[in-house]
Amino acid sequence: MKALKIILFVLVMGTVSSVMLVGVNSFTGPLIFKNEEMKLKSAVLGALELGYEKGNALAVFDGKVRVLDVDKTKFFISNDGAAAFEFYGPGLWGPISGVASINPDLKSIKAIKIVYQEETPGLGGRIAEHSFLKQFQGKEFFPKLVFMPEGKSSARNEVDAITGATGSSKALERLLNEVLQKNASILKEQLNKR
Amino acid sequence: MRFIKNTLDKVKIIAGNNKYLKTFKPVLNAMDEFFFGTDKVTTLPHIVDNMDIKRLMSLVIIALLPVTIASIYFWGLRVLLVIMVSYAFGGLIEVCFAVFRKKEIHEGFLVTGLIFPLILPPGVPLWVVAVGVMFGVMFGKEVFGGTGRNIFNPAIVGRVFLTIAFPKIMTMNWQMPFNKGLGGFIHFQNTVDAVTTATPLVLFKNQGIVTSYSNLMFGQSAGCIGETFRVGIIAGGLFLIVMRIVDWRLPLAYLATVFVFPYLSNHLIHTQFALGGFQLFSGGLLLGAFFMATDPVTSPFTKPGRWISGALLGILTLLIRNLSGYMEGVMFSILLINAFTPLIDTAVLKARYKKGRPR
């Protein structure tokens, strides 16, 4: 009898709280979905350097960007032919993720945005700073993007690393080379097919 | 001297009668002892050996003198300023706690205050020195109850705090040392634009460059203020060992492990460690092994314990140096092993008593 009472109680409580949560979910679900969509799309717009304002990000995205699905990678291609894609991989202390975009020639970088990183604040964490990322513009990643000691970069495939944060710089170098070359060749194949 | 004595006595009498000034009595007593020695009379039985904590500390200071003078030559007169800031602000914390606790001021700070500047990069801003030494003395020593009760070496606590708090300042202020004529004795500091360079460990890790032994030994490489003149460090360390201040077992175990381990691991598991000789003479290893790992308060008191902790220190240092994101592992490993010191001692004693024979 006592056991029955316990079971009954657990059942009732479980049901009540589940119903409550379903209610909360149906209420907040669409908003959360919209927030996440917004985050990705504004990051893509930023990487493709398409101007937008806070309110019209979604409209700009729909008007100027088309999405190309290849296997599991999503490519976001703007009207002028530049392509953006998400990337993620290991940094020195934690994962790094971001959005990269390449120019229509499929050989050089348009922009890099870091969305998430856990590197040492003030040292490796500077990989997410605009002053560091803006130097990637127009750099070539064939045969290889190379990080040079600060102030020593000169060639078209060289950028300045961050002094004192060799580990983070190396991790980002490896990650970018891998993802840029892989995605550029996938994209080339796709474009040749058509 | 008589003038100082008279003034001190007068001030003491005044302070003794004034209820507000009474709190500063420890400061006066410390000054008195500093100038004129203790006037405490001990009762029977007397210990014949007159090695007290104060003499022990002054011998360590003497052992550090060659390194300190050499560091002024290499990095300029600014080093003196850094040392003064370290003594002033560390001493301030020491005095504050002595006043609040109504206890005497300990002499332990004399060594901490000198070692701490020696393990900072030469271009370190003065306010960073002040913050570091205050943090080290407070959280490395005073919160545990003062000299003799600390678990961790206060100088290293301060240094690690600075490394984590100001990574940019602490990893980017390396300079090339003076090497001509009177060098740093007539300059305040090396001119700013001729400087930023990398330490031998960084050069090896990033570009595979091995600095030559003669440069490493005689201070012609970048590094912390007091860690580059390695001949002086070795001489000071040997002096301490000969004077029986420092037990030879721990440094020997530490250095031997660092020397042998890279060969073994390169052969057995094909790692890419720099070879033993370079490991020995780069970074703060020698300074750490002779002057900091052997701190009488924070190192094991049993002999096997010293061997064990020396070996552990060596392995940890190499692992951090070669496999982590940090360039130098000496201070982290000393801090870690400090935490294990009581455990090592207990384990050693237990193993002994199990065999049923006294120590």
Added chain:
Amino acid sequence: MSPKKTVKRSFRHTKWFKALTAGLWQDHPTFCMVLGLCSILAITNRMGNAIAMGLGVTFCIVFSSFFVSLFRNVIPSRVRMLAYMVIIATFVICVDRFLKAYFPPISEELGPYVGLIITNCIIMGRAEAYAIKNGPLLSVLDGLGCGIGYTLMLILMALVRETIGFGTLLGYRVMSGSWVNWVVMTIAPGAFFLLGVYMWIFRTIAKKTEA
């Protein structure tokens, strides 16, 4: 109780007032009970996060205490822990969804720590130590007191950590341009030392006022 007695008693000595203020000083969740430290260490590096977290925890304590207390005669004692868990989890998920929907930047900064409010011992502790034995209104007051006490602690931590760790407060620059950020204060090790100092100060005061 006769009306005469109630008049004599000052407001400060009513059980209502005691229930509310216990969590603010003499039974303070952080420096007296030393509970809920993981979120104090993890998320107090920015003032906005601290306030959001404090409000979230307060909400969860108040409501879970209320419901636990309401059903205290119905909850079978053998499964009471399970009952607390379910009630607390329900409200924590509410907070999590709410933040994700309306404050996505804060939700992102707090990361998994919103979900981890479930394991915050303060809430479980109040349910087991207070709400299961007292009426709903008293439990709500007690929960509110603890929640506010906890929030104040979070704010105190964030005040120092954001100011010297980032040089800002609530995102506004408060330090001069030449200020060098103390990176250690933005990560958990700095929070350990700061929390230690705060507990040292508060316990010294508590000892003096008691004596």
